[in-house]
Amino acid sequence: MKKLNQLLPIDSDLAIESIYSDSRKVRPNSIFFCLDGLSVNGHQFIEEAIYKGAVCIVHSKDVSVKNKDIVYYQVKDTLKCLNEVACKFYDDPSQQLNMIGVTGTNGKTIVSMLIYQIAKKIMPFGYIGTHHVLFNKETCECEFTTPEIIFLQEHLRKMVNAGIQGACLEVSSHGLALGRVAGVDFDMAVFTNLSPEHLDFHGSMENYIKAKLKLFEGLRSDAVAIVNRDDEEMFNRISTLTKAHVLSFGIHHEADIQAIKIVLKLKETSFEVLYDGYTYPVKTTLIGQFNIYHILAAILALLQIGFTIEQAIEAIEEVDNIEGRLEYVETGHKFHAFVDNGHSPQHYEQVLSYASKVVGEGRIIAVFGSVGKREFKKRQVLGEIADHYCDHIILTEEDPRDEDTEEICEQIKKGIKKTKNVVITDRETAIYQAVEIANPNDIILILGKGEEQTMYKRRGQVPYIGDKQALLNAIEEVYGGEEDYEL
Template sequence: MRLSKLFKNAPTTNVTGLSFDSRKVKPGDVYFCLPGLTYDGHDFIDDALDKGATCIVYSRDLKEKRPGAIYVRVQDVNAAMNQCARLFYQKPSDKMRMFGITGTNGKSSVANIIRAIMNLQEPTGYIGTIGIDYGDQHLMPDLTTPDALFLQRTLNDMVTAGMKDCALEVSSHGLAQGRVDGINFDAAVFTNFTYDHLDFHGTMENYFDAKSRLFKDRVKADGVCILNMDDPRFKDLERLSKARVISYGINSEADYRAIDIQMTSTSSHFNLVHQGRLYPVMTNLVARYNIYNLLAAIAALHETGMPLDRILPACEDLPQIKGRLEQIDAGQDFHVIVDFAHTPDGMEQMFQFGRSITGENGDVIAVFGSAGKRDVAKRKVFGELADKYCDLIILTEDDPRDENPREIASQIREGIKTTNNLYIEDRYEAINQAISSAKKDDVVLILGKADEPFIYRETGRSPYIGDNVAARECIEALKK
């Protein structure tokens, strides 16, 4: 592509790529001097030019400019990068129906439900915490919402592969840092808003402001905002949303409402109320919060054109989402459940579900920790919640980074007053202890890491088999 296609009055020099990381620059790239939390891209201009960058996009005064190099000054490098990525990759999101899902909890579940049902009608991609999936491709991203360059390139790859739709998890970090500014969504879904990420946002209002940007700025004029009527921030989002608003809920009158809910440990049944009619729904999803997730997906699909008589039968047997209330069944006579829960609200929902499915004499055994270099205040809260619902708590490592995992565990213990608890640093051994301790009708909850194939320690990202694989291995070993 010609540089003049990306910037007005720029030379017609040919551009072969885009980069904001000087270490990854290739000959012919445009290099964006992106300011960051730790480093400033302006400090690495010489490195980028040495590697063959065609053009430097910058925003602050430079002491000197290298003769023969092309420089383009902009007010906001991040905004310019988003726009250039959109143009360079031929506006890929305009060629697909785009679903954006945000909220504290439930993003992965809603996005994967949408993808699973849409895939029955036409090829659909997914980008989020669990990975990137389209066609026969499965990739692992570093972030829930990838950076703008990676995101636009991936969306273009999806278009090339024949995808007609994409379900994209939109994190508060991604919104605050403008990673989706080059995308206009057909449908934006709000799951819920609870305590999280204050280490990044500082206050709950800043956190909410980041979430709300999806509905204020990124939905097409003829698009739709799907909002949780039962969440306390519904009215705020309804007022801020620029597109048509559709509600879903359980406790309140809503455009899509679930009533007469019946749940077991393996399935759920409810009546969907929509426009005055009742539609019976059967699903293999369990737990009350998953009813919310399913309602959100049903509303998003229906409001973008899929008939209910296609959507509802597909709800009966939805694919298991790895690490999201994943029940590990290897023939044992107790429940083992792996989940990504890592917020106070998510943890409490899992504890409540575990408590609800224990047998008459069953106990709830929980294995979890708390991430290092992240919000410290929630650690004691985790302990308080576990103390309220569990019979045995096994504390362990969970991405400790350069913090001492034992010290993290001691901070969780500040909230534990009466429940038996122990600390086993090695996560695999902690899971093995929980499973070895379980008896008939007990529930073992393994929370925080889910299927993630790594643990962040002081030395960096270390390989890990994932909680779901570890649990299955421990059960098999116990049976032998």
């Protein structure tokens, strides 16, 4: 609890028990912030907030009718004010944590989870990112990759109170553009890679890049920026604008840490790490060349928080594949299967290119779709990439929202010129079909959803069993528990 005059320059010692920007959540003795969102004007909900117990209203637009028992405080920028007040209300928790932010088009979750899983071996550590908040034995779901301001500050405070010393936060371009992390004091920021994505939200590639750069613009001079050296444009831009000390990782360019002598296999990857003039062998179940970048980034981050290079590599080698991230699924049969939740064209290129290198004499069967109500231009591109690498394509639903799944699939098909393809709108049925047609040595790639347990449809978010479980169910149904040699 705080006094109002501790949070805002107001001559009032009202007791404030909570702060909100969502009128539906308001409780007694709270401050309500009238945020203007993408589709909602928070000023429309002032009366509802007061009815539910708000005693102070922070607003940017004029309020024509005011309640004499309520404190009104007008500002130019409600979002900026919310960030400042949230930090004060929760006693600036990020300043008491070793905060690591990870951004980039792909790889945020893998890099963040690698850092989290390994760092907690030597210190109490937390994670906030896609769908979850994790620390100690606590698990909490969050709605966005980078949660909104109040949720974020509240859970950082919970970490501090629980004795957590450091935390890794996935930082999305939406989170940066919407100011969700403006009140977070980062000690380290990691940039993974960049490719066109979310342009329906950002409007242009340059706006998307500028959103990513915000994370590095805000770093202190004693902070560290860890940057992909092989993404030359972003490396140069980040190095130019940030005050932080820049460290680099890469494969094709000389960097502070570099991977050489790479060998890609179906179930493992091996390479050598070149660091500080010495080489160190690495063998990991994280597969695909793109995961080598993620490993290098994680190692650099771990070195900054106290690990030796030997300790970091040993810990990396012990980490199992991250659920839903090009995850190899044991089928019990002579074909191979992977589930992966990546959905950008760049990621499809990486995953399918990897599959083409390890498939041998088998075929590549891909099951995927494209999300509804966004990024329409990428649909044909996904079709073109799949057409280049695949032998059979099954198009299906992937969070269609209120768009027609068949129409989305038809737009993907515009990029498919030579590969056999079929549209099966129900995702579980599509996965069943992939299993049914798979021959020995084939690779099934189920793309776009991964471990996600929900599907966004016309009526909103509905339960979904997840691609891995759908795959296992299909194998059980097709083979009835029998091994290939028994058939």
